[in-house]
Amino acid sequence: MSDQGLVIVMSAPSGAGKSSICRRLLAACPEIEFSVSYTSRTPRPNEINGKDYHFISREDFQRRIGQDEFVEWVENYGNFYGTSGKSMNEVLNRGKDLLLDIEPRGAKEIKKKFKDGIFVFVLPPSLDELLHRLEKRGHESAEAIKTRFAQAEGELKEVLWYDYAVFNEDLETAARQLIAIYRAEKCRTNRLQSKINCFFNDVNRDV
Amino acid sequence: MSDQGLVIVMSAPSGAGKSSICRRLLAACPEIEFSVSYTSRTPRPNEINGKDYHFISREDFQRRIGQDEFVEWVENYGNFYGTSGKSMNEVLNRGKDLLLDIEPRGAKEIKKKFKDGIFVFVLPPSLDELLHRLEKRGHESAEAIKTRFAQAEGELKEVLWYDYAVFNEDLETAARQLIAIYRAEKCRTNRLQSKINCFFNDVNRDV
Numbered sequence: 258m259s260d261q262g263l264v265i266v267m268s269a270p271s272g273a274g275k276s277s278i279c280r281r282l283l284a285a286c287p288e289i290e291f292s293v294s295y296t297s298r299t300p301r302p303n304e305i306n307g308k309d310y311h312f313i314s315r316e317d318f319q320r321r322i323g324q325d326e327f328v329e330w331v332e333n334y335g336n337f338y339g340t341s342g343k344s345m346n347e348v349l350n351r352g353k354d355l356l357l358d359i360e361p362r363g364a365k366e367i368k369k370k371f372k373d374g375i376f377v378f379v380l381p382p383s384l385d386e387l388l389h390r391l392e393k394r395g396h397e398s399a400e401a402i403k404t405r406f407a408q409a410e411g412e413l414k415e416v417l418w419y420d421y422a423v424f425n426e427d428l429e430t431a432a433r434q435l436i437a438i439y440r441a442e443k444c445r446t447n448r449l450q451s452k453i454n455c456f457f458n459d460v461n462r463d464v
Numbered sequence: 465m466s467d468q469g470l471v472i473v474m475s476a477p478s479g480a481g482k483s484s485i486c487r488r489l490l491a492a493c494p495e496i497e498f499s500v501s502y503t504s505r506t507p508r509p510n511e512i513n514g515k516d517y518h519f520i521s522r523e524d525f526q527r528r529i530g531q532d533e534f535v536e537w538v539e540n541y542g543n544f545y546g547t548s549g550k551s552m553n554e555v556l557n558r559g560k561d562l563l564l565d566i567e568p569r570g571a572k573e574i575k576k577k578f579k580d581g582i583f584v585f586v587l588p589p590s591l592d593e594l595l596h597r598l599e600k601r602g603h604e605s606a607e608a609i610k611t612r613f614a615q616a617e618g619e620l621k622e623v624l625w626y627d628y629a630v631f632n633e634d635l636e637t638a639a640r641q642l643i644a645i646y647r648a649e650k651c652r653t654n655r656l657q658s659k660i661n662c663f664f665n666d667v668n669r670d671v
Contacts, residue, residue, distance in 0.1 A: 378653070380663065416660060421651045424659070434651050441648035444628045444641050446585070452631070453623060456587065 260451050262349040263442060264374030265289070266357045266364045267435075270409030272390040274425040275379045279358055281432035286439060290348050292357045295321070298336035301396065329359065329366035334404075338363070342370075354439075361415035375442050377435060378419040382426040384410070467658050469556040470649060471581030472496070473564045473571045474642075477616030479597040481632040482586045486565055488639035493646060497555050499564045502528070505543035508603065536566065536573035541611075545570070549577070561646075568622035582649050584642060585626035589633040591617070 265282075269275035283291055296310045297318045306312045313321075318337040322330060330339030340357060348355045357367065364376060381387035387409060391402045416422050421438050425431040442448065472489075476482035490496055500514060504522045513519045520528075525544040529537060537546030547564060555562045564574065571583060588594040594616060598609045623629050628645050632638040649655065 377651075380660075383663070414664070416653060419653055421648070422653045422656050422660065423651055434647060437644040437647035438651055440641060440644035441628070444584075444630055444645060446623060446626055446629045449629050453587075453629065456590070456631075457621070 260352065260448060262352055263354040263439075263448065264345070264349065264357065264367065264371045265354065265439060265442075266359060266367050266374055266376045267379065268359060268361050268364045268376070268412075268415065268419070269379035269425075270381070270387065270412045271405045272387050272394070272409065273379045273381045274390070274428060274431065275358060277428055278379060278423070278425065278432050278435050279356060281428070282356065282435050282439060285432075285436050286354075289354045289356050289439070292340060292345060292348070292355050294338055294340050294357075294359065295327070295330075296336060296338045298334075298338075328370055329363040331360065331362050333360070340367070345371075361412055364415075365418075373448075375421065375438065376419040377421045377423060377438060378416040379431065380413065380416060380422055380424050382424060467559065467655060469559055470561040470646075470655065471552070471556065471564065471574065471578045472561065472646060472649075473566060473574050473581055473583045474586065475566060475568050475571045475583070475619075475622065475626070476586035476632075477588070477594065477619045478612045479594050479601070479616065480586045480588045481597070481635060481638065482565060484635055485586060485630070485632065485639050485642050486563060488635070489563065489642050489646060492639075492643050493561075496561045496563050496646070499547060499552060499555070499562050501564075501566065502534070502546045502548060503543060505541075505545075535577055536570040538567065538569050540567070547574070552578075568619055571622075572625075580655075582628065582645065583626040584628045584630060584645060585623040586638065587620070587623060587629055587631050589631060 267275055267279055283289055293307065294310055295313055295318065297313060297315045300306065300310070300312050304310065315337065318339065321327060326341055326343065327339035328342035328345060330337060340359065340363065345355060359367070367374060368376060381390065388406055391405055423431050423434045446453070474482055474486055490498055501517055502520055502525065503517045504520060504525045507513065507517070507519050511517065522544065525546065528534060533548055533550065534546035535549035535552060537544060547566065547570065552562060566574070574581060575583060588597065595613055598612055630638050630641045653660070
């Protein structure tokens with residue numbers, strides 16, 4: 258009997274560097290699958306449908322909301338974002354671990370339904386550095402950056418209910434911390450029940 | 465303001481390879497100090513007083529028990545083993561982390577007094593392998609090995625109340641898991657209160 262997969266939820270304000278850290282985790286731990294969210298927003302030039310997001314129309318999104326398909330969904334900057342509960346359970350029931358990259362509002366919904374999940378918040382080294390990173394991206398207007406920055410400030414306080422906080426002062430260190438968090442959680446006694454049971458069964462057989 | 469140090473308690477039945485794994489953790493993380501226990505037993509040829517144990521007489525040990533010096537102590541195979549609470553607090557109040565290598569009975573006492581500590585149990589890959597490792601040591605009689613093996617079997621079930629379990633199938637992997645557990649615990653939000661408070665104070669100042 259194999260245990261059910263582990264849910265890892267990552268959140269961060271825009272510009273904290275969460276995506277880069279997540280990519281490092283996935284590269285280091287190929288046994289983790291990435292949960293691809295659904296969104297009604299337009300793909301950015303470098304984004305691939307089915308990999309970065311499942312890009313669908315507003316109408317399609319609203320129809321799926323009606324069918325209770327999403328374990329969490331939000332409307333943000335006028336666009337819908339959501340996570341398919343069916344897709345999540347399909348991965349977890351195969352015993353695979355699942356990484357979710359979602360904002361705090363969505364993460365809170367996931368926490369209600371996946372109580373055993375781990376919740377990691379990525380923080381920038383400082384607010385100054387966060388603003389600097391948002392400006393460097395170059396694909397948004399000054400107004401959009403200002404809005405994102407204001408929202409980021411509000412989101413930062415959400416760190417307090419997360420299990421873990423990773424300060425992204427340096428990408429390598431932050432990625433190493435996230436990988437450590439994942440590996441450590443896999444060693445939690447309550448997640449190793451099957452393996453421990455097997456060990457004790459062997460004890461009884463041998464003695 | 466710096467947070468208080470973290471207590472890491474390691475337990476394992478004899479022969480599970482705990483000492484080798486602990487050495488790897490200390491080598492990888494020099495910021496951790498090792499808690500040197502007191503014992504009334506005779507040093508083994510390779511053991512150094514003040515490094516492996518503080519070797520003291522039975523009389524001295526009993527006097528210290530009377531002075532309530534030990535946060536935990538046990539009598540095992542006719543010898544006393546104990547951890548000095550005063551020494552522990554001295555390290556933790558300096559904000560340093562502290563590794564303890566003690567048996568489950570002692571670990572349970574530590575857990576009562578240091579509720580925020582982390583408790584890691586090292587398991588051998590199997591009982592057969594454990595017996596094999598005990599025999600390979602070569603410095604004990606067949607009778608002593610038999611006694612240790614019987615005690616190990618009893619101790620194994622203690623794994624269930626520990627936070628983490630590390631199966632020592634391979635030393636490198638087991639050591640990497642322990643290091644990951646330590647690094648992950650350092651990222652726990654509840655252990656980063658000072659750093660998070662500083663971050664928020666900077667937010668208030670900057671805005």
